[in-house]
Amino acid sequence: MPTALVTGGAVRVGRAIVLALLEAGYRVHVHCNTSLDEARALLAEHPGGVASVLQADLCDPSARARLAAGVGDRLDLLVNSAASYEKGDFAGRCDDDLRRVLELNLVAPLSLVRHCLPALRAAEGSVINIVDLGGRHPWAGYLDHCVSKAALETATRALAVELAPLRVNAVAPGTVSWPADDRAGPGSQARARLLAKVPRGRIGSPHDVADAVRFLASAPHISGHTLVVDGGSLAGVGGSHA
Ligand SMILES: NC(=O)c1ccc[n+]([C@@H]2O[C@H](COP(=O)([O-])OP(=O)(O)OC[C@H]3O[C@@H](n4cnc5c(N)ncnc54)[C@H](OP(=O)(O)O)[C@@H]3O)[C@@H](O)[C@H]2O)c1
Known part of the structure; x- marks a missing residue:
């Protein structure tokens, strides 16, 4: 049975x-930071499929090393999905804000790839980084986030070259779930503006991203690519965030 983190x-x-990987027959190590209850619930609901719940603050280098050690000697798939989504005017933010975002959204995924390399190589596995359409079409107020995701997308291609035959790909979602706060709440102008930029007329869903991950995980000769999951936004006016 293939394993994933x-x-x-x-x-x-x-x-x-x-959930998509469980359905595809993977045993999945579920990483979490603050959402331990939700992770344990997944384990309880899928006792045969969830291999373990591994808690780690990915901003902490030693926690990253412990997390990688927790998956054992073989790993078929590493999905780097954890990230922050910080908003703030460029002029009002500081260097430490940028460093914090880069640490979680760029350094941590690359660090995990490095730590997991022996296990990934042992299984001839692959890596999928979840990036963001904003890395290609930045929007005002999210410079640090957009820069971090653009860098991770570039790193995806660089790793595909350097680590071959290991495969390294990315999935770039447009908006697939509204921010938890009311930045683009129901009925807001921000939400209407965003929807107007999506040719399919709706945002995506987390399942749309999961389907793309599942496809890339099983595509044996695709490496160094980014699969955009955006309902056509990029093909139209470009970008889809408020
Ligand atoms: N939602 C969208 O519309 C959208 C659009 C484009 C791209 N994406 C990308 O898709 C991915 C998932 O997005 P999402 O909206 O589901 O994210 P989210 O709801 O903001 O959740 C953030 C995730 O990152 C983890 N995390 C945050 N800080 C962490 C830390 N210091 N250490 C370890 N883990 C940490 C959280 O874990 P805990 O909850 O356990 O703390 C949580 O699982 C991200 O890479 C995001 O950039 C999302």
Whole structure:
């Protein structure tokens, strides 16, 4: 049975990825940070499929090393989904804000790839990084986030070259779930503006991202690519966030 590690696997997009991989026959190590209850619930609901719940603050380098050690000697798939989504005007933010975002959204996934390399190589496995359409079409107020995701997308291609025959790909969602706060609440102008940019007329869902992950995980000759899951936004006006 193939095994996978999904970071941020307890909630929202990460959870949908875990469920899709379970359905595809993977045993899944579910990483979480604060959502321990949700991760344990997944374990209780899928006792044969969820291999373990591994808690780690990915901003902590030693926690990253412990997390990688927790998956054992063989790993078929690493999905880097955990990330922050910080908003703030460029002029009002500081260097430490940028460093914090880069640590979680760029350094941590790359660090995990490095730590998991022996296990990934042992299984001839692959890596999938969840990036963001904003890395290609940045929107105002999210510079640190967009830069971190653009860098992770570039790193995906660089790793595909350097680590071959290991496969390394990315999935770039447009909006697939509304922010938990009311940045684009129901009826807001921000939500209407965003929807107007999606040719399919609706945002995606976490399942749409999970389907793309499942496809890339099983595509034996695809590496160094980003699968965009955006309802056509990029093909139209470009970008889809409020
Ligand atoms: N939602 C969208 O519309 C959208 C659009 C484009 C791209 N994406 C990308 O899809 C991925 C998942 O998005 P989402 O909306 O589901 O994310 P989310 O709801 O904001 O959840 C963030 C995830 O990251 C984990 N996390 C945050 N800080 C962490 C830390 N310090 N250490 C370890 N884990 C940490 C959280 O774990 P705990 O809950 O356990 O703390 C949680 O699983 C992200 O990479 C995001 O950039 C999402």
